[in-house]
Every structure is written in structure tokens, then in C-alpha cells.
Amino acid sequence: MGSHHHHHRRAPADGSRLHRTAALLVVAPLALLTVVALAWLWPPSSAVERGEGAAPELTGQVTEVLPEPCPDGTPEDVERCGQVEVALDDGDEVTAPLPGGLGAPDVEVGQDVVLIRSETPDGASYAVVDHQRETGLWLLALAFVLALVAFGRWRGVAALAGLAATFGILAVFVIPAILAGSPPLLVAVVGSSAVVLVVLYLTHGFALTTTMAVLGTLTSLALTGVLAAVAVGALHLTGVTDDLSASVGTSQGIDVRGLLLAGIVIGSLGVLDDVTVSQAATVAEISRADPSSGFRGLFRAGSRVGRAHVASVVNTIVLAYAGASLPLLVLMVADNGSLTAVVPSQVVAQEIVRSAVATIGLVAAVPVTTALTAWALRNREPVQR
DSSP: OOOOOOOOEEETTTTTTTHHHHHHHHHHHHHHHHHHHHHHHHOOOSSSOTTTTOOOOOEEEEEEEEEEEEOOOOOTTTOOOOEEEEEETTTTTTEEOOOOSOOOOOTTTTTTEEEEEEETTTTTEEEEEEEOOOOHHHHHHHHHHHHHHHHHTTHHHHHHHHHHHHHHHHIIIIHHHTTTTTTTHHHHHHHHHHHHHHHHHHHHSHHHHHHHHHHHHEEEEEEEEHHHEEEEHHHTOSSSSHHHHHHHHHOOOOOOHHHHHHHHHHHHHHHHHHHHHHHHHHHHHHHHHHHTOHHHHHHHHHHHHHHHHHHHHHHHHHHHHHHHHHHHHHHHHHSSSSSHHTTTSSHHHHHHHHHHHHHHHHHHHHHHHHHHHHHHTOOOSSSEE
């Protein structure tokens, strides 16, 4: 019998040393650059401190509500008059005016409330400003944790760790660095890079598909930042659209336009990492189903899934931004008569820029991540000739 000789063409496999080394040659310098930037921009410990004019807040429980008729000449926006007695957590008993007006807390006996204390020539005065929601929020957080862990198990635990890391980076670095006077856009880019590098590996493990998702996310994030800067500059957006943004600029001396750019970058990150991780996982599953698939086959199949994903996520982006601005949009339409009449205004233009820039970055993330993962997983199985 004649002998049959089989020649094998071996291509890199998922997790192979070649691909891991190639990924680290790109990711390691990016991680080092992020660490250096974090150290350079790290805010001083005094960056976040209570303002000198801020009234101290106290907590307590309502013991008695004493309503009374409002006197003549009371402004129409004051709906209730009277007093409320509160037992403070430190043991003192204080009396405050019954809160009234649009948005004022509707207090009842037994409710936990938050008060502020002001010093007057006649002594200290108190005002009930809000309900104390700490207990309810803890219960909601517990339900969130239990649901995530019950469904996701160890993946759910990893997701919680990633969420904690994200909040930690925002609370410890991003917000204090902006308050310390660092450029908001630069802080957002560095903070987002740290979130990507820490959270994706923490949540999904040190796998080749995770590395491809990291590279796809960082590439799309950089594109999003550039497009946001160009769009905001071209449309002459200032970032000042309401009393809150104006107050941040005047009281804290923060570049409000930079803060707008930082918000666009950070807001886009949540959608980007979802799409890139999904794309990398999709291409990996296609490769497992047909290990002999080449780059072109994996890229085409992954792109078909990506197009369907983008079509649904784009609607999510627009609805999320519209929902966040809904009260303001309702007021502007009521004043101007139609939605089309307010589109050129800075408030609406700002939301359009957010949605458009995030969408373009999202669209770019699909082919970038798909191509990277398809290249990494092409021909995972030896092909006989």
C-alpha cells in the first residue's frame, strides 16, 4: 500500500503563546501609559471637601406634624404651612417649618428625614429638605446583588467586582481630578481606559477574546473622544444648558465644555464594552463551531450578528438620552409649540451630539473588534492538504 503523507498547516490557536504575546505587546504599553497618566493626574487629598458655605446636614425621625392654615399673602407655590417636630439621631428634639412647594418632601410621623441647620441672629434654625433613603437603598442594593449572583453565579460575582471597580475609579479618581482642575476630557479618557483594562479582565478573565474586546473598546473610545471634540467645537456648544451646569462652572471653576466632552466619553463606554465583548464572544463561538474557518468567514459571520446588535443598541442610546432630558424637553416644547422648533437649541443639539457621537463610536467598534477577534481565531484547527 502506498503511504499517504498529510501536510498540516497550523495556525495560531485561541490562547496560543504567539497571540498572547502579540496582545501583550499592545495592551501592556497601553496599561503602562494609563498608570503613568493616573499618577500624573492623581488629585490631592484636599480636592474633595465640603464647601465653606455648605449647611451641615442632620438626620432624624418625624415625631409630630402640626399643619396650620396659610396666612394671606402666602406665595402660591407654598402648598402647606405649619411645623414639624423631629427627633435627631443625636438625641436632640428640633422644630422646623412644614416643607411645602413643588418637589418638597411630604412628611408624616415616623418617617426618617434629612434636615439642614442654619445659623441666624436668633439662633439655629432647621429645615427639612429630603427623606432619608439609606435603608431603602440598601435593601434595593441587596436585592440587586442577590438577583445578579443567583442568575450569574461566579460570573455575577465577577460582574459585581467590576461594578465596584468602576465606581471606585469614578469616585476616587475621575470626580476628584476634575474638581482639582485637571482637563475633564483628559481625565475621562484616562479614567475610562483604567475602567476598561480593570473591569473587562476582572469580569471576563484573561482570555484572548477579552484582550480583543479591550483593544476594540479602547480604539472606539479614542474615536469617540475625537469626534465629540470636533462636534462640540463645530456646533459651538458651551455645555451650559441649565442652572446646574452654570453653577458647576461658576462655583467650582470647571471647564463646562470639557465636562460635556467627559460625559460623552464616559457615557459611551458602557455601551462600547457591551458591544465589543459580545462581538468577541460571538466570533469565538463561530470559530468553535467551525474551527477551520478563515479570517474572511469569521469576519463576515460576526459582522452579520454585529449589525443586528447595533440596530437595537442605537435605539437604546437615543432613548436613554431622551429619557434623561425628558422634563426639559417637555418644558421647551410647551414654550415653543413643537419639537422641531427646539431642535436647533443648545439643549437639544447637545443631546443629539451625545447620541450621534456614541452611535458612530459604537458602529466603529463592531468591525474593529470583529476583525481583531477573527484574525486571532482564524484556522484554529490544523487543515489537512
